[in-house]
Amino acid sequence: MKRLTTFRSQFDFQSIRWKDMIRWFPGHMHKGMKDLEESLLRIDGIVELHDARIPHSGRNPELYKRLVGGHKPHVLILNKSDLADPNYLNKSIEYIQIEQPNTQVIHTNLMSIDLKELTNIFGRLLQQIVESPRYTRSSTLEYNIVVCGIPNVGKSTFINKLRNLFVNKRSCEQVGANPGVTRTMSEKVKISNRPKVFVRDTPGILEPRLKSANESFRLLLTNSIPIQQRELSDIIADYCLFLLNKYDKQRLYMKYCELDRPTDDILTVLTAIAKLKHCTQVYGNKRGYDLTGAALHFIHEISKGTFGQITFDQDILDEMEKEKSNDTNLFRTNTGRIKKSI
Numbered sequence: 001m002k003r004l005t006t007f008r009s010q011f012d013f014q015s016i017r018w019k020d021m022i023r024w025f026p027g028h029m030h031k032g033m034k035d036l037e038e039s040l041l042r043i044d045g046i047v048e049l050h051d052a053r054i055p056h057s058g059r060n061p062e063l064y065k066r067l068v069g070g071h072k073p074h075v076l077i078l079n080k081s082d083l084a085d086p087n088y089l090n091k092s093i094e095y096i097q098i099e100q101p102n103t104q105v106i107h108t109n110l111m112s113i114d115l116k117e118l119t120n121i122f123g124r125l126l127q128q129i130v131e132s133p134r135y136t137r138s139s140t141l142e143y144n145i146v147v148c149g150i151p152n153v154g155k156s157t158f159i160n161k162l163r164n165l166f167v168n169k170r171s172c173e174q175v176g177a178n179p180g181v182t183r184t185m186s187e188k189v190k191i192s193n194r195p196k197v198f199v200r201d202t203p204g205i206l207e208p209r210l211k212s213a214n215e216s217f218r219l220l221l222t223n224s225i226p227i228q229q230r231e232l233s234d235i236i237a238d239y240c241l242f243l244l245n246k247y248d249k250q251r252l253y254m255k256y257c258e259l260d261r262p263t264d265d266i267l268t269v270l271t272a273i274a275k276l277k278h279c280t281q282v283y284g285n286k287r288g289y290d291l292t293g294a295a296l297h298f299i300h301e302i303s304k305g306t307f308g309q310i311t312f313d314q315d316i317l318d319e320m321e322k323e324k325s326n327d328t329n330l331f332r333t334n335t336g337r338i339k340k341s342i
């Protein structure tokens, strides 16, 4: 395989006003956040789901610290592990636990989870909840759990799986491939009879202001934010290519695009896809390649795993590995960088 020796080491976001262009905080999220905060007095534990491909991007540990108030059990499930790089699953857990040592973190693939694994997850969850102090809720015999997280991470799928398994009822929460399927906090859903455990589904909630262009683009790639402006698709596709090269994942895109060498040039990739997938458009009186259509196709394929299992936050986890040392304490800054305290 002929290889380029150098690829871009940095992605240039400068020309786009990402803060203005990538903003998605519809009204239902604001309401969902308020409902969640109001329900806290009546719940015994929080299950947060997040996408295993982005253990840093889109998460707001401060929000969860505030929600659980330091004493409510908090279990974090890194879901869609089938799409993440297996070499980075345990590193992701380690990364999160630097900041949140009291949070129990596990990874799952809800698409092919088996009975044993689901029972095991439920058992761990229940144990945490039963063993934690319940204060004003100690006289109540039922346990209430709320399932939350950013959009499209599998919250409703998780509730349906538990319900199917333990109370033998058909799915009740609507599931869909696009973000924003669940728009209101659900009624209580019973997932276990003995003890009586209820869960509530919530709409996916993002921070109103995202921290960086990298974070926003990674949320677009995991489909937690929809692409609202088609004109952004070229730059997002270019960012996909940048990450595939940066993380040494060239083999599958070369095969898919029938290229004989890796490339750092997005036009080469998009033209190849447009030819192969017959993405054409009429321009005036001529038919030409629809590169925007090809870009959307390329982005869709990376998000569904066609180019391999990729942890989009791999660079942040690699940095953690570099900084790790036995005799210093690590802490994490807002941008995800790991620092040592002396």
Ligand SMILES: Nc1nc2c(ncn2[C@@H]2O[C@H](COP(=O)(O)OP(=O)(O)OP(=O)(O)O)[C@@H](O)[C@H]2O)c(=O)[nH]1
Pocket: 079, 080, 081, 082, 083, 108, 109, 110, 111, 112, 150, 151, 152, 153, 154, 155, 156, 157, 158, 174, 175, 176, 177, 178, 179, 180, 181, 182, 183, 202, 203, 204, 205
């Ligand atoms: N590959 C993969 N897909 C999954 C997994 N879990 C769920 N999905 C899919 O992810 C999509 C979103 O699932 P939902 O359960 O609707 O996600 P949600 O978090 O409730 O989404 P919102 O209600 O929009 O916030 C669906 O197409 C699911 O089939 C998983 O472990 N792996």
Ligand SMILES: [Mg+2]
Pocket: 155, 156, 157, 174, 175, 181, 182, 201, 202, 203, 204
């Ligand atoms: Mg949902």
